[in-house]
Amino acid sequence: MPLPGLDTFTNGKGYYENEDQLIEQLRKDVAAGEKIAGRKPTSLVLGALGRCGSGAVDLLKRIECGEIKEWDLAETASYQCLLLFSWKNANALLVGQTRTIP
Amino acid sequence: MPSGFPTLHARAEAKPLEHRSCLTPTTTKKLLDAGYPVLVERSSTDPHFARIFKDEEFEAVGATLVEEGSWETAPKDRIIIGLKELPEADTPLEHTFVHFAHCYKNQGGWEHTLARFPRGGGTLYDLEFLQDSNGRRVAAFGYHAGFAGAALAVKVTLQSNATITSTNNNRHGHGNLPIQVVCHCPA
Numbered sequence: 389m390p391l392p393g394l395d396t397f398t399n400g401k402g403y404y405e406n407e408d409q410l411i412e413q414l415r416k417d418v419a420a421g422e423k424i425a426g427r428k429p430t431s432l433v434l435g436a437l438g439r440c441g442s443g444a445v446d447l448l449k450r451i452e453c454g455e456i457k458e459w460d461l462a463e464t465a466s467y468q469c470l471l472l473f474s475w476k477n478a479n480a481l482l483v484g485q486t487r488t489i490p
Numbered sequence: 491m492p493s494g495f496p497t498l499h500a501r502a503e504a505k506p507l508e509h510r511s512c513l514t515p516t517t518t519k520k521l522l523d524a525g526y527p528v529l530v531e532r533s534s535t536d537p538h539f540a541r542i543f544k545d546e547e548f549e550a551v552g553a554t555l556v557e558e559g560s561w562e563t564a565p566k567d568r569i570i571i572g573l574k575e576l577p578e579a580d581t582p583l584e585h586t587f588v589h590f591a592h593c594y595k596n597q598g599g600w601e602h603t604l605a606r607f608p609r610g611g612g613t614l615y616d617l618e619f620l621q622d623s624n625g626r627r628v629a630a631f632g633y634h635a636g637f638a639g640a641a642l643a644v645k646v647t648l649q650s651n652a653t654i655t656s657t658n659n660n661r662h663g664h665g666n667l668p669i670q671v672v673c674h675c676p677a
Contacts, residue, residue: 394507397645402507402538402540442636443640444640446633447640447641
């Protein structure tokens with residue numbers, strides 16, 4: 389089933405009015421998910437000390453995610469541990485990849 | 491009023507859900523103060539293409555508003571600036587352009603896009619190659635790319651799980667909803 393588009397979450401507009409509106413909605417999403425699952429979402433940010441990563445961590449904190457694993461070079465030096473985490477423990481969703489989609 | 495500087499013509503973005511702008515009102519004012527004539531296309535009235543800055547904000551700092559899409563018939567000595575790629579077409583491109591054409595990482599259709607420039611005698615200055623004096627890319631993923639990417643990751647993850655009840659097993663055999671978000675943010 390295709391996921392709903394941005395219109396669905398923005399009253400048909402296709403964009404959020406401001407950052408607070410986005411944050412508020414995501415907080416509610418997280419709270420609703422917590423009710424079903426009995427726990428908050430956990431997250432892992434790879435490259436957490438970088439420009440992108442610090443933005444990701446801030447967002448996750450603001451929407452009151454559960455555990456936020458902040459990994460950077462020290463934690464990801466071993467590629468094997470990265471693969472283990474991605475494939476065994478996570479319902480992985482990768483964002484902010486270097487692959488550029490037009 | 492001839493100023494000796496080329497006229498900059500900011501396109502209205504033509505990519506759905508692209509609300510960002512190649513110019514802010516602040517940078518527009520800086521360019522005007524430096525002597526560049528700046529024309530800004532009116533934003534689309536379709537909310538999917540609406541620019542985050544209002545037309546009036548550009549007008550207020552002294553830019554001249556022009557019609558959406560008017561770059562195509564604009565005088566050839568204008569520099570056409572934008573953020574993202576042009577709509578797909580085969581027409582020759584005759585102007586000098588500044589934007590991300592997304593052609594240099596083997597993206598689908600890159601050869602058709604790039605062929606339009608020599609065919610019309612136009613030039614592309616791709617923002618991908620804009621560097622500071624240290625050779626470092628100027629336009630790169632930053633704080634807000636991670637911020638927005640994480641928001642998207644959470645949204646998609648929660649939506650994907652929305653139809654699963656807590657009694658279902660996920661593919662790893664765990665009973666709980668597999669709410670996990672992984673953000674990959676390489677430098």
